[in-house]
Amino acid sequence: MQEIINQFSTLQLIAIALIFIWTGFVRTGIGFGGAALGLPLLLLVDSNPIFFLPIIGAHLLFFTSITLSSRIHNVNWSIVGKVMAVIIIPKFIGILGLFNFPTQIVTIMVFLITLFYGLTWLFNYTIRSQSKWVDGLLLVLGGYVSGTSLVGAPLIAAVVMRYVKKTELRETLFILWFILVSFKMTTFVVYDVPLNWLVALWLLPFAAIGHFVGLKAHEYLVHSDSTTFHRVLGLGLIVVSSIGLVKVIW
Template identity: 55%
Template sequence: MLTDFSLYQTLCIALVFVWTGFVRTGLGFGGAALGLPLMLFIRDTPLFWLPIIGAHLLFFSGLTLLNRLHNVDWRYLLRSSLYIIPPAIVGVFGLVNLPVLWLNIFVYSITLFYGFIWLLDRGIESRHPWADRGLLVLGGYVAGISLSGAPLMVAVFMNNVGKRQLRDTLFVLWFILVSIKMTTFVALSVDLHLTEALTLLPVAAIGHLLGLKAHDAIMRNDRLFKRWIGGGLIAVSVLGLGHL
């Protein structure tokens, strides 16, 4: 329960969920990848945060897609899902069964990787079909175990989906992956922390609305935004790994 946290921790949680909502709609991806490392400073248990993030993602992506399903590249989404969904399911079982320390090391390590490539403005690029498939498989596994696989899969989707359809197609993909994760949680009797998710929903909605308004500006300054974020991710990851 959120009442278990101090007032200072509760304020920090609220700010982090505003941030995740902002990133999710501002970039179209990355809410979990950029939010979970910060959440682990408050409580270092991924299985506490991921069901809450998942519930929010289902709500906001569903809300965003309500009148946007016509703008989804269904053909490529179905084709890529063959490589994404099986490893994502494997990743969910890893999330439930691996030791917390291993999960935290994994989250901070993948975040550190994202931080360096964004800070150095390198990006994740795919130029061959076999590389596309490899990134989709890896991204699916990372998404299954931590919901942080978006940047890996986005690198592939950007080359195969038109810019106008990209964000809506990605939102459908996140909805599918999180639905699989949440269904698996229910089947394995993992606490979904729905009370906490509902409590934090208005806070995340603030970030969601801010992200919608800032989306076009972020896309126009995508490289600069990611370089600043990359530096922050490196700092957070180094501190997180140092505290483990």
Template identity: 55%
Template sequence: MLLDFSLFQTLIVGLIFVWTGFVRTGLGFGGAALGLPLMLFIDHDPLLWLPIIGTHLLFFSGLTLSKRLHNVDWAYLRSSSLYIIPPAIVGVFGLVNLPTLWVNIFIYSISLFYGIIWMLNRTIASNQSWADKLLLILGGYVAGTSLTGAPLMVAVYMRNVAKAKLRDTLFVLWFVLVTIKMSTFIALSVELHFVTALALIPVAAIGHVLGLKAHDAIMRNDRLFKRWIGGGLAIVSFLGLLSLDWPN
């Protein structure tokens, strides 16, 4: 059944999903990282939103990849998955079992970190093999917990995958990670809110198409785009932390 939101909340949710669809295809990553902090203002339960985001990631990444699997760096995807998938599985179980407040603090804190470094025109980067592995492990865990680990893993993928193959390779990675997450949700009887996810697909499709059209322009102005969205993300995440019901 559809979520019981007011008309105003439904409109805001629709706009957020247009935004996540735009970011997902415009940048090739970050739809959850830039959308989930906003969604948590509507409802603080991550387990409400993450299955919906997961359904959309499976649908849109599968749609985008249906004719582009030839453009995937399969060799690097296989080697990097050894460091990403195990911590991602651990992260999923953490999401299901940790208190909602802790998960919210984690999500807003990691989003605040992303926002600050983007706003300051800093990048997450490494030039060492051990640092690459550490970022992949951390990114896998964060992705398992909240689907917001993309910037950590992208920092490594950008150095090891040709730019022409980067977005399609990342989409396969997101597809695999979300499949693991959704399978775990099903095994643990977590409500998937599938009807709501399906109802929001046409809305997210608007952002998806706009992002595809804007991808090249965004890549040419990557730093400027990230600076603006970084500032917005930092503000939203800081306000999100303030809005939580902290224990006395």
């Protein structure tokens, strides 16, 4: 643990702690996007996604379990089964890609996908599915991207939100994330990837702060127009991903 901590400066450790507060807030407040909105920031601190992905995964499993323990009745199990049937194969293909692609390629993919999300949110363009084949395409892409980097959630959510009530959305997504991340964490173990459990434990209180603030924010977002919130997020994603791409490429 101490050896890992010593890799970072005090300023970097503070930045990482703040980012995990942010990921906890987004994950619980919106129901998805903790990795999509957090990983690009973390990659500005350290450009190795393999270091952060197990930590993000461990936190997701922990906090989704807490939320679902009292809200499991909100899950639309029919949709969960149908979505999993489509995305499971692309998910595993994406996981294999994570271990076969160079770290720089995976990092660039994360920033490009984040830039795309940022543009859609800034200009208030909602990724919508209007037909079955579009549903399938979004789920396949979302499954693959979530396999490589855990940032495919918005694509999957675009399909799920079409079929569930607003009050069911977060918990239904949480079940999907729990299953998908469980597969990914198991693969990390099989490939002997360090899970950094002690670092995840050290960061848990910071993620918890974001989680509990996110619970309050979720109640507000469910009953209000979140357009301005998404536009601000979109602008932030564009700035972060642009800086990240410049840093990685040049």
